[in-house]
Amino acid sequence: MARTITLDHITKIEGHASLKVKVDKGKVVKCELGSTEGARFFEGLVVGRPYDDATEMVMRICGICSCGHFTASLKALENAMGVKVSKQTQAMREIIVIGERIRSHATHLYFLALPDYMGYDSALAMAPKYKKQIKDALIMMKTGNEIVTAFGGRQMHPMGGRVGGFTHYPSPEQIKELIDLLRQCEKPALDTLKLFCTLKYPELSVEREHLSLLQKHDFPLLLGDIVSDTGWRIKEKDYGKYFTEYVDRWSTAKFVVKKGKSFMLGALPRLNNNLPSLSKDIQSILKKAKISFPSKNPFHNNVAQAIELLVWVRRGKKLLESYTKGFTREKITVKPKAGTGVGVVEVPRGILFHTYTIDEKGYVTKCNIMTPTCQNLKAMQEDVKIYLQQLLDQGVKKNEVPLEIEKLIRSYDPCFSCSTHFLKVDWEE
Amino acid sequence: MEILLFGNPAIPSDNLALEVGKALEKEGHTTRHVNNPLELLDIKLDERVIIDVAVGIKEVTLLTNVDRLTLGRLCSLHDLDMAYFMKLMQRLGEIHDVRIIAIPAEMSVQEALPKVKELLHNI
16 A cells, blocks of 8 residues: 655745655655745846846845845856956955855754754754753854844845945954954854764765865855866856756746756765865864765765854954955946856855846846755755655654654755745655 | 834834834833844843734733743744744743733834833833
């Protein structure tokens, strides 16, 4: 007899999704993971609007990753119109996305992922026993917020910059405060990494390509070629030749494949592809914990996020220390020019693609956006099928299955709001 | 005593506390708009009064028990709201004596203001 498992609402992820699986004689025969959120239509909304409006609009795709959409959009529009930005602008953009990354990773690790491993329903239930840990998370989240606010003018949907540069500059006093905050975050970030190294992760190894940007000498943020752990490497402008979007009937979010196959994005692929950039002290913590990278276990994405948290805290502090006297106000001159531009950046959940075509007056005539969750969706769906079969083979009880599947999906830190979209499991047997 | 105001100025059904706050400022009260509960981390909440809009009440009400706040289903951290944060702070032992003036979402500023002032006077 076949059975279907339905998870109608997967909680503790960003957004909404559902999962339908069919099990026949102990074998998983169908697995459909999809978004249940409404379609967003952002790509259509920006058509016919001036280029500056496009950035303002598309960053509303997500409150968690608005700085990512902000920078990807600016980069693509600048590439379309041949606009070069200064070293200072580049540094300011890096700092604002570091702020967003610290906020996002601290939030996901402590409020969405950790309760699963500690045996609690929520961070709220964990709080009385794990006061230090929750306070650490809040301090890091607040620091991320302060960074974004100082550079973007507000906590999300930054308005401090536009095509060509910044219009809002934090004062030297604000920079000093941010450096102090980041200094305070270093121990909590280090403790976070040590904590996530002690958790017991399910064993699951899935062979698939891990993609990320490759930034020389450091973890990638806004620059670099697109690379895979197989050695494959392309320039960002060529992504369209390899990545294809498609729609399945059970999901309002699109799926993305690379030459017909799934791939993984996010903190784990970033780590796997940029291992030489890892500092000696982090390598030593991992060695002591007996967690080795590169890893193909998607649950290790949480460890990778914890590593990144420490990396971003340190890098944010170092970048800001280069500007303690403040930033120089720069004149922005942009002349609209017809063209097509691609903007590829790393956001907390992986690579984000923005592409715009602009007419000679600076109006958007075409837009395409591929969020990391859309790109990870097929890999998540395949992993659920593999992991569910593993659980059934191990004789795990039916009532324990949904939590295990949710843990797996949460390890990807999906943002279903962005990809239009969490868990509803439909068990069919 | 500083009054902390919650709400979204752009959403009419959620900006009532901010509108009431504007009227209280004119009368000499010190108010502060809180955009995100994380802004409250370094603030001694026991020494402040919070004003926010609430659903499920008919009158302007003084809440002194965080347990009376109900949580929506926390699906994501997009849902980290004041109620969640207050409960979290209580469990962390950061707040003991909370004062939240809750205004019914459908009430007008004119109707809410005198009742808010009366509660503030008695605190």
